[in-house]
Amino acid sequence: MSRNLSEYNVQSKKITCLLTLYIAATSIVTGVSNAEQLPPLTHKLTVIDGGGQAPKLELHNLDEDIINIKDLKGKVVVVNFWATWCPPCRREMGSLERLYQSTKHKGIEILAVNIGEDIDTVFSFMGSVDPSPSFHMLFDPEGSSMEDWKVRGLPTTYIIDTNGKIAYRAVGGREFDHPDILNIVLNLTK
Amino acid sequence: MKEIIATLIITMTLPCFAESKQINRINSITGASTWEISTNGVYFSLTQILPEQLQAFYVNRGFTLKQIEPYSSSCVYMTVLRNDSAPDAIHFVSNEWSVLSAGNTxxxxxxxxxxxxxxxxxxxxxxxxxxxxxxxPPEQVYQPGGDWNQGMLSIGLPPNSQFDLIARWDIKGKAYESKLVGVQCAK
Structure with a gap:
């Protein structure tokens, strides 16, 4: 009996230790408790002169419906590549939702493409974002869309015009609800 | 005249290295050390990640402790490179960067x-x-005005090593570099 208790205590300590380490690692990697060291998010987008047609993008969403970017032609589409463990991706997610809330009446769509994670992980993260995303969360478990879209680092965001062409790009986190970005997106609808 | 032309050619081919001050700081919450510098409008920083923190992060993503050990013990940093105000887009290949430690590169x-x-x-x-x-990213292009990435970078040294790291990039073919000095691997 005393041996069982001792084994239980050792096991319990191991679990506590791993849990503590995981929380610490998540804090470092996600930058949750690292706020004083995080670089500021900017609001500048790069104009893509003569941007070609947006590459293919056909993935399932949280409801397991297939979303195809081709079906959104005629709308301005913001395509954001991200993951929950990517610090700037987490930081910009709330601003993407505020952008969506401010522009969806103009027919703007946001497709947030998660790389390599499952629905449970993403769903759990969404609950921690304020405001919680209501736009399409798409899932790319093997990251195969990254090559088509020439993404080299997360987050990367593209803005697609109503003709289905790439108009703007942002590498790294942005404040998507900044008036400068809001105006760029709204101007593309005209 | 030949000497002037030769000097000009040498000057133009040397990497541009504007004087800037390196800052070292410790996060009051996490205890992690950061080394940072801004050179020619480009911000560059390294922040320590402890081996145990890396193990926990990767074990949670499908590695075993034994599998991730060679990486977690290789002196890994959370790295940020950001084009704040360089005169144009910067392009880099991180495999061209140099680690200087104990007289070796x-x-x-x-x-x-x-x-x-x-x-x-x-x-x-x-x-x-x-x-x-x-x-x-092993290779990337950042436009001025704030393009950047944040990601893990393995230095390839044992815990507690000290090193300098030279980051290199180019703007339309002209070479630039930035050097962080006296960076310490986590214990």
Whole structure:
């Protein structure tokens, strides 16, 4: 009996230790408790002169419906590549939702493409974002869309015009609800 | 005249290295040390990640402790490079950066080399995808005005080593570099 208790205590300590380490690692990697060291998010987008047609993008969403970017032609589409463990991706997610809330009446769509994670992980993260995303969360478990879209680092965001062409790009986190970005997106609808 | 032309040619081909002050600081919450510098409008920083923190992060994404050990003990930093106000887009290949330690210079082990290692020992695909995209990009282009990335960078040194790191990039073919001095690997 005393041996069982001792084994239980050792096991319990191991679990506590791993849990503590995981929380610490998540804090470092996600930058949750690292706020004083995080670089500021900017609001500048790069104009893509003569941007070609947006590459293919056909993935399932949280409801397991297939979303195809081709079906959104005629709308301005913001395509954001991200993951929950990517610090700037987490930081910009709330601003993407505020952008969506401010522009969806103009027919703007946001497709947030998660790389390599499952629905449970993403769903759990969404609950921690304020405001919680209501736009399409798409899932790319093997990251195969990254090559088509020439993404080299997360987050990367593209803005697609109503003709289905790439108009703007942002590498790294942005404040998507900044008036400068809001105006760029709204101007593309005209 | 020949001397002037020769001097001009040498000056134009040398990497541009504007004087700037390196800042070292410690996060009051996490205790992690950061080394940072801004050179020619480009911000560059390294922040320590403890081996145990790396193990916990990757074990949660499908690696075993034994599998991730070579990486977690290789002196890994959360790395940020950001084009704040360079005169144009910057382009870099991190394999061209140099680590100077104990009188020796070496290049960084590439992300592809790590991935080949994981594939050879049968790590599952989802874990490799997480590993790949958590790394600092091996190659990237940043436009001025705030393009940047934040990712993990393995220096390839044992814990507690000290080193200098030279980051290199080019703007339309002209070479630039930035050097962080006296960086300490986590114990």
């Amino acid at each position: 070496h290049r960084l082990k590439s992300v592809d080399e790590w991935i080949r290692r994981w594939e050879n020992i049968g790590i599952k695909k989802s874990a490799i995808v997480a590993f790949r995209w958590a790394q600092f």
